[in-house]
Amino acid sequence: MMLASGINSREVATSWPxxxxxxxVNxxxxxTIDTIDVLITTFAALRIRGGPNFHPGACHRGIMLETPDTLEQHFETRKVLLRGNGPFAWKVQYVPGSLDSWRDLVMAKRAVEQDQNSYPELNxxxxQQRMVLFYDVAYLMGKDESQYPRDRVHWSKLEVEEIKREGLFYFALGKFLHExxxxxxxxxxxHTMSRIAKS
Structure with a gap:
């Protein structure tokens, strides 16, 4: 598909020598002459010992087409690509109507469950504690929308407009409670929550 669009791409797979x-990767x-515009790889290939080693400045943009299982894997993957100098643009791509949103929610929930002992003052x-934890996860991932409201709906409703608006609302509430x-x-x-939501 990329080659058909005029984009010179190569891929790296863990099964290859x-x-x-x-x-x-070298x-x-x-x-320097744009022989390769795009290098396609996998989480597994990026995370193995002795995997791809990108030189500073070689890579300026990353597009994540798959949601990793954990937040740690997400950051490990980004670290490999962010070794370079200069500005770096990161985009997480979701396919509407697929299970991408659900996998993203599962990753966020795992991170929240691992962090339940944070904020003991909210015991x-x-x-409220979950609002802050879901806010933390969204913030770390560079999002402005909390996964907190998605935790209570069926996966087929994860992308509806009402839930997206609630995600923005709970992100703001989580930030407020964090501070x-x-x-x-x-x-x-x-009553208080309803009043805040209406304002």
Whole structure:
């Protein structure tokens, strides 16, 4: 598809011999005449010991077409590509109507569950604590939308407009609670939450 669009692309797969993978990456690293526009790889190939080693400045844009299983894998992958100097643009691509949104939610939930002991001052305020934790995950991933409301709906509803708006709302609430944890008790009744949502 990329070749048909005039984009010179190569790929690196974990099943290939290591010398061949390194040869392709080295061509990409030292390419001055745009022999390779795009290098396609996988999470597995980027994470293995002795995997692709990108030179500083060789790669300026990353497009993630698959959601990793954990937030740690997400950042490990980004680190490999961010070794370069200069500006770097990162885009996470989702296919509407697919399970991409669900996989993204699963990754966020795993991160939240691993971090449940954070913010001990919010113990007893379960929903508020989860709002902050989901905010943290969204912030770390460079998003402005929380996955918190998606945790309560069927996967087929993850992309509806109402849930997207709620994601923006809970991102803002999570940020507020992150900065003002003592306010958690004020957000514990439905009337207050409803009033905030309407404002």
């Amino acid at each position: 290591n010398p061949e993978c390194h040869r392709i 061509v990409f690293n030292t390419d 007893g305020f379960v929903h 003002n944890r003592a306010a958690a008790s004020k957000l514990s009744d439905r």
